Amino acid sequence: MTQTIHAAPHDAVAQVDKAEYDARYAASVADPESYWREGGRCIDWSRPYTEVKDTSFDEADFRIRWFADGQTNVSVNCLDRHLETRGDQTAIIWEGDEPGETRKVTYRELHSQVCCFANVLKSKGVKKGDRVTLYLPMVPEAAAAMLACTRIGAIHSIVFGGFSPDSLANRLVDCDSRLVITADEGCRGGKRIPLKANVDKALDHAPGVDTVIVIRRSGADVPMVEGRDFWLHDLLADASPDCPAEPMDAEDPLFILYTSGSTGKPKGVLHTTGGYLVWAHTTFRDVFDYRDGEVFWCTADIGWVTGHSYVVYGPLSNGATTVMFDGVPNYPDHGRFWETIDRLGVNIFYTAPTAIRALMREGDSWVTKSSRKSLRILGSVGEPINPEAWDWYHRVVGDRRCPIVDTWWQTETGGILISPLPYATDLKPGSATKPLPGVQPMIVDAEGKELEGATEGNLCITDSWPGQMRTVWGDHDRFFQTYFTTYPGKYFTGDGVRRDADGYYWITGRVDDVINVSGHRMGTAEVESALVAHPKVAEAAVVGMPHDIKGQGIYAYVTLNAGDEPTDDLRAELRQWVRKEIGPVATPDALQFAPGLPKTRSGKIMRRILRKIAENDTSNLGDTSTLADPSVVDTLVAERIRPA
Ligand code: WTA
Numbered sequence: 001m002t003q004t005i006h007a008a009p010h011d012a013v014a015q016v017d018k019a020e021y022d023a024r025y026a027a028s029v030a031d032p033e034s035y036w037r038e039g040g041r042c043i044d045w046s047r048p049y050t051e052v053k054d055t056s057f058d059e060a061d062f063r064i065r066w067f068a069d070g071q072t073n074v075s076v077n078c079l080d081r082h083l084e085t086r087g088d089q090t091a092i093i094w095e096g097d098e099p100g101e102t103r104k105v106t107y108r109e110l111h112s113q114v115c116c117f118a119n120v121l122k123s124k125g126v127k128k129g130d131r132v133t134l135y136l137p138m139v140p141e142a143a144a145a146m147l148a149c150t151r152i153g154a155i156h157s158i159v160f161g162g163f164s165p166d167s168l169a170n171r172l173v174d175c176d177s178r179l180v181i182t183a184d185e186g187c188r189g190g191k192r193i194p195l196k197a198n199v200d201k202a203l204d205h206a207p208g209v210d211t212v213i214v215i216r217r218s219g220a221d222v223p224m225v226e227g228r229d230f231w232l233h234d235l236l237a238d239a240s241p242d243c244p245a246e247p248m249d250a251e252d253p254l255f256i257l258y259t260s261g262s263t264g265k266p267k268g269v270l271h272t273t274g275g276y277l278v279w280a281h282t283t284f285r286d287v288f289d290y291r292d293g294e295v296f297w298c299t300a301d302i303g304w305v306t307g308h309s310y311v312v313y314g315p316l317s318n319g320a321t322t323v324m325f326d327g328v329p330n331y332p333d334h335g336r337f338w339e340t341i342d343r344l345g346v347n348i349f350y351t352a353p354t355a356i357r358a359l360m361r362e363g364d365s366w367v368t369k370s371s372r373k374s375l376r377i378l379g380s381v382g383e384p385i386n387p388e389a390w391d392w393y394h395r396v397v398g399d400r401r402c403p404i405v406d407t408w409w410q411t412e413t414g415g416i417l418i419s420p421l422p423y424a425t426d427l428k429p430g431s432a433t434k435p436l437p438g439v440q441p442m443i444v445d446a447e448g449k450e451l452e453g454a455t456e457g458n459l460c461i462t463d464s465w466p467g468q469m470r471t472v473w474g475d476h477d478r479f480f481q482t483y484f485t486t487y488p489g490k491y492f493t494g495d496g497v498r499r500d501a502d503g504y505y506w507i508t509g510r511v512d513d514v515i516n517v518s519g520h521r522m523g524t525a526e527v528e529s530a531l532v533a534h535p536k537v538a539e540a541a542v543v544g545m546p547h548d549i550k551g552q553g554i555y556a557y558v559t560l561n562a563g564d565e566p567t568d569d570l571r572a573e574l575r576q577w578v579r580k581e582i583g584p585v586a587t588p589d590a591l592q593f594a595p596g597l598p599k600t601r602s603g604k605i606m607r608r609i610l611r612k613i614a615e616n617d618t619s620n621l622g623d624t625s626t627l628a629d630p631s632v633v634d635t636l637v638a639e640r641i642r643p644a
Pocket residue numbers: 259304305306380381382383384385406407408409410411412432493494495507509510516519520521
């Protein structure tokens with residue numbers, strides 16, 4: 001029996017209680033049009049919409065459009081509309097890598113910075129619809145850069161600062177960016193990350209970029225290319241703080257964010273203006289039960305979608321105070337999160353299971369020496385949270401006082417789709433619980449047949465919600481093929497799920513060739529193509545394996561070219577190679593040299609078998625008789641390596 005933790009009202013009255021949730025959910029499903037006609041008014045529109053929902057997942061009339069004749073501007077919703085009521089309230093608390101290295105930016109200050117920054121972009125020739133790439137640490141200027149793009153209608157594409165120059169170059173070229181915003185260096189966990197130097201390398205392979213704007217972060221002396229590279233502070237010195245916001249159609253692109261899928265290179269997920277903002281706004285408001293004056297801390301980097309929706313757009317559109325953290329959970333020690341929560345008076349804290357598991361392992365005393373009195377709500381995102389980690393988070397971090405919102409969603413969904421609402425939903429450790437209003441999950445079997453009641457299968461969403469991605473940048477056909485053809489007429493998430501007798505959802509993880517490493521998505525195909533790019537590698541197959549801290553680790557099988565010797569040095573070199581090609585998140589945890597890979601007679605690699613070997617579950621490998629050479633399996637099992 002799983003334990004159920006009853007939703008208890010906070011000393012203040014619950015903003016949404018059980019009855020309210022039930023009523024809203026029922027209304028949203030019965031008549032989405034009316035529900036969102038009202039729901040879309042949570043943001044300010046310079047031209048109100050009359051159209052609301054215009055969507056179909058069927059091939060014949062495939063379209064996803066929300067609020068299509070309305071006009072709005074994201075920066076106005078995140079800044080201008082708060083000036084009168086909360087201009088002097090802190091919008092962003094920046095917490096640097098060193099504890100107490102803190103800076104506060106008010107809404108009024110941020111508004112003025114964003115307007116100046118927008119004028120800088122304009123002066124560099126950036127126009128509505130142009131793509132601007134951000135490769136930045138977690139500094140307030142990063143949020144200002146995002147908002148400056150939205151102010152003038154430029155489309156931002158943020159590339160996580162942990163990605164390699166090659167990965168950055170690919171993303172620059174794919175969306176045809178002309179301008180990059182970066183910093184001299186990042187500072188993380190006491191180490192420096194050579195962001196500007198990485199940009200310089202990337203630009204050798206991204207000839208379309210003609211302008212680089214550099215933010216001073218570490219103060220390092222970095223080479224500047226005359227006529228191409230400019231310091232932000234120099235440009236801002238001459239910029240006017242007066243910049244009228246560009247009125248944007250609801251369906252005008254807002255941002256591109258690259259994410260890994262099961263095949264091919266990362267896709268540029270495109271979100272548009274109106275629907276995305278409505279979704280980021282309402283999910284932030286309801287899932288975190290945000291109350292005026294509270295301090296909200298989401299530990300995600302803005303290089304991931306969680307940072308977009310819950311460090312910047314959700315909090316700022318609600319007039320919240322949001323923390324931007326430029327450090328890591330274990331620097332200078334394992335008490336960093338809890339010490340910072342006390343110092344900044346954090347009320348709502350949102351992090352990933354991988355961080356919770358890593359800190360849990362270090363013992364309770366790092367937590368218990370802090371007070372955490374200010375905490376009211378805890379959140380989890382990015383991967384399934386195992387019940388042990390959930391319990392520790394609830395009991396030790398939250399002193400059993402704080403509801404945990406386990407929020408399931410994806411880059412593609414724009415914001416949270418399945419999650420408890422604090423004080424409204426009874427909690428079960430490890431379950432993301434119930435869909436938010438407007439979200440219609442369906443569980444299907446491999447053939448796409450709907451499975452009812454308590455069951456397990458593949459998670460689809462049957463109807464559109466405003467925050468849904470609209471296309472893959474430059475490849476609308478890939479968008480349709482990837483998400484709407486596996487189970488025609490439905491959006492397929494790529495996740496497996498179980499539903500219990502109470503209608504609660506339990507996400508079991510990816511059912512496709514995507515590995516979730518510490519909450520970061522990696523496509524197996526991407527790691528494989530990095531490996532085969534090495535001159536000694538003939539072939540590679542990559543699968544996920546269970547990992548105590550990271551959730552999943554990367555297990556690579558590598559076949560060398562004839563004549564190349566499998567040595568420990570070469571193993572280390574190949575791991576380093578992947579790290580350099582893609583970035584540290586892609587480094588294989590285990591790398592096994594394989595004289596041959598299990599293939600069918602038609603040459604298809606049987607990943608099912610490779611997964612089982614990586615998981616050390618070799619007692620039941622299933623049917624191997626269809627393999628071209630079944631003996632390769634015995635060799636692989638015998639030579640399986642134990643990951644470090
Ligand atoms: C996984 C991150 C279980 C899931 C917001 C999804 C989760 C992928 C949860 C998306 C959760 C995210 N419980 N699994 N609460 N949240 N996932 O695009 O497999 O980086 O498909 O978006 O993370 O990862 P992405």
